[in-house]
Amino acid sequence: MAYSEFDPSQFLAIAPEIGLVLWALVILAVDMFSARRIARRTLGILAAAGMAAVLILSLLIAVPPAGVMPQIGSDPRSVLGGMIRHDLFAFVFRIIFILAGILTCLVSIDFRPARAGGEYYALLILATMAMGLMAASNDLIMLYLATEASSFALYLLAGFMRDTPRSAEAGIKYFVFGAVTSSIMLYGLALIFGLSGGQTHYGAVAQVLAGADTRMLAVLAMLLVIAGFAFKTSAVPFHFWTPDVYEGAPTPFVGFLSTASKAAGFAILMRFLVYVFEPPFSQASVVWVQLMQPLAILTMFLGNLLAITQSNIKRMLAYSSIAQAGYMLIGVTAFGFAYSRQSPEAAADAVAAVIFYAATYMLTNIAAFAVVSIVSQRVGSEQISAFNGLGRRAPYTALGMTAAMLSLLGAPPLVGFVGKLFLFRAAISDDLLLLVAIGVVNVLISVFYYLGIVRAMYVERSPDDEQPIRIPAATAWVVLVSSAAILFITVASMQFWSVALDAAKALLN
Amino acid sequence: MLNGIPLYWFLLISAALFCIGLYGVLARKNAIAILMGVELMLNAVNINLLAFWRYVAPSSPAGLAFAAFIFVIAAAEAAIGLALMISVYRNTRSVDPDKLDSMKL
Numbered sequence A: 001m002a003y004s005e006f007d008p009s010q011f012l013a014i015a016p017e018i019g020l021v022l023w024a025l026v027i028l029a030v031d032m033f034s035a036r037r038i039a040r041r042t043l044g045i046l047a048a049a050g051m052a053a054v055l056i057l058s059l060l061i062a063v064p065p066a067g068v069m070p071q072i073g074s075d076p077r078s079v080l081g082g083m084i085r086h087d088l089f090a091f092v093f094r095i096i097f098i099l100a101g102i103l104t105c106l107v108s109i110d111f112r113p114a115r116a117g118g119e120y121y122a123l124l125i126l127a128t129m130a131m132g133l134m135a136a137s138n139d140l141i142m143l144y145l146a147t148e149a150s151s152f153a154l155y156l157l158a159g160f161m162r163d164t165p166r167s168a169e170a171g172i173k174y175f176v177f178g179a180v181t182s183s184i185m186l187y188g189l190a191l192i193f194g195l196s197g198g199q200t201h202y203g204a205v206a207q208v209l210a211g212a213d214t215r216m217l218a219v220l221a222m223l224l225v226i227a228g229f230a231f232k233t234s235a236v237p238f239h240f241w242t243p244d245v246y247e248g249a250p251t252p253f254v255g256f257l258s259t260a261s262k263a264a265g266f267a268i269l270m271r272f273l274v275y276v277f278e279p280p281f282s283q284a285s286v287v288w289v290q291l292m293q294p295l296a297i298l299t300m301f302l303g304n305l306l307a308i309t310q311s312n313i314k315r316m317l318a319y320s321s322i323a324q325a326g327y328m329l330i331g332v333t334a335f336g337f338a339y340s341r342q343s344p345e346a347a348a349d350a351v352a353a354v355i356f357y358a359a360t361y362m363l364t365n366i367a368a369f370a371v372v373s374i375v376s377q378r379v380g381s382e383q384i385s386a387f388n389g390l391g392r393r394a395p396y397t398a399l400g401m402t403a404a405m406l407s408l409l410g411a412p413p414l415v416g417f418v419g420k421l422f423l424f425r426a427a428i429s430d431d432l433l434l435l436v437a438i439g440v441v442n443v444l445i446s447v448f449y450y451l452g453i454v455r456a457m458y459v460e461r462s463p464d465d466e467q468p469i470r471i472p473a474a475t476a477w478v479v480l481v482s483s484a485a486i487l488f489i490t491v492a493s494m495q496f497w498s499v500a501l502d503a504a505k506a507l508l509n
Numbered sequence B: 001m002l003n004g005i006p007l008y009w010f011l012l013i014s015a016a017l018f019c020i021g022l023y024g025v026l027a028r029k030n031a032i033a034i035l036m037g038v039e040l041m042l043n044a045v046n047i048n049l050l051a052f053w054r055y056v057a058p059s060s061p062a063g064l065a066f067a068a069f070i071f072v073i074a075a076a077e078a079a080i081g082l083a084l085m086i087s088v089y090r091n092t093r094s095v096d097p098d099k100l101d102s103m104k105l
Helices: A010-033 A040-061 A087-108 A120-137 A140-158 A165-195 A202-211 A215-233 A240-246 A251-276 A283-307 A315-340 A344-379 A393-407 A417-429 A433-458 A473-491 A495-506 B007-027 B030-057 B062-092
Strands: none
Touching: A010 A040, A010 A087, A040 A087, A040 A120, A040 A473, A040 B030, A087 A120, A087 A251, A087 A344, A087 A393, A087 A473, A120 A140, A120 A202, A120 A251, A120 A283, A120 A344, A140 A251, A140 B062, A165 A202, A165 A495, A165 B007, A165 B030, A202 A251, A215 A251, A215 A283, A215 A473, A240 A251, A240 A315, A251 A315, A251 A344, A251 A495, A283 A315, A283 A433, A315 A344, A315 A417, A315 B007, A344 A393, A344 A417, A344 A473, A344 A495, A393 A417, A393 A433, A393 A473, A417 A433, A417 A473, A417 A495, A473 A495, B007 B030, B030 B062
16 A cells, blocks of 8 residues: 555644635635625625634644655655655645735725625635645645646635626636636547546656656646646746736736746745656656756746736736746756755755745735835836825835835845845755756846835826825735745745745655 | 457547547637647546546546536636626627737737
8 A cells, every 4th residue: 555544533634725715715704694795895704714713723623744754665644545645845835825815805805896795705715725725735636626626716815806808808818717727638648547547646656757668748747737737837938828817807916926936836836746757767757857948948048038018917917826836846957956966955055944934925916016006006007107106105015015126125134135045045955057047047137126116116206196095904914024034034034935935844754 | 349449540530530520629719619629638548537437447437527626627727718808798799709909029
């Protein structure tokens, strides 16, 4: 047996997901059965509070046990029939998703155009739940089901503003693109299922594939699956949906989509590739190890160059999020090379760098979209010019936005700098100097558009310069908390790094 | 096995069906037809899975379970796709993807 025998305590491995599903049902029931129609903002706060409770409870009871020694041919962390791997890697990603969900619920309360009711928050919670399962999935069937479950909730949320043509359009574009790429991924999974002689468990598949002489077909199947992952992470060449969906979808939700969904994509990417096509034992692994580098370079350049030309802030942040995926792919590249030369320390460093970057990117980008959500409502425009004079109209919010932009850019005192440092360090330790040089060039390119926002806020003047913009309490708290975290994590970065490193080591043994 | 039909016949059928579906998605001018293309792609995968199950691992239920899950996913996907199409149609009176261009550079 490649995985532990069933016993009921294994349900602890999916305790956060069980809690989230129950809470989504509670939110729907409260919305439906409350005598007078309950205030929408109460529902939002209830959703956020429930997710916070699930997070705290899981931290108390469901943290995976550390230090289980792996034995040959068995994997005690692989539970529930091998569907789920109960390890710190999945758990750290779950924390990222749930935190993103909580912050997004709070921002959504003040986003009037969405008229977010019970079904909005329930879908958000269900998307968070499915992402948790994605990060933990350890089986082809589970991988597909979890990926689709999260996508379905995200399609509906992207098209949530039914009466707004652009939101409906965003929903259908996201759906068509997602449905096609997920079918392509599924075709790859079916080929892997056949090549491995009917196995679906990652470990069992890897064992058969390593011994079989089916290199060409295995490579084809792997590329098809990577297409699905590239869609989730919005990496080139499956990034086309990103700007349109980001522009049309409800703004607070875009903060969630650009961070949690991308992090989930990287979680399944790293786990699948290293478990099923484990370098250097799998012959097909050479292809993905080599493929990640050009993918990273193209994604960074495309995102950064096109972001410069945008005048709509949500489109600009969409291309920025493509570029950020490129930076994270640097870490994946370093991971592949380190694993191929069988250096577990360097591989763990690279995985930890990706986790750290995904976590800090989540905080930074949600802060940025929270500000965009409020400013675009108050000014009535999503153009970058809507930010003109924000430094005088809402000084503290402008300060939060500046922190977010500088952190996305990677300016030294902020956490984005630390994250990029970890990524580049991982790449340097694998002698990927060209890749690091290209990464630095891209950071320099991104100065133009990130500082363009800062310039609009402080240098440009708007006709309404004297009228302050009132920021609602929930959004103000989100901006305050996440920009405080952007500063604080830098100070305490070694503590956060050691957690990320533990999670990375859990992936690798 | 199976009256002498070799496995690769099924795989070829499946690959052809998948390509037809993909072509439909890329070429059709109607969102409903695009959805039908996606369904064809999913059915191609199911043929693949069931052929592999029958020829490679008939004793394990994994292939059947995988295929059954794909039915469910395909049904849910069709429901969500049609819901989104209705909301687009109410806004624009059209389901032609080429006309969905309110967001361009």
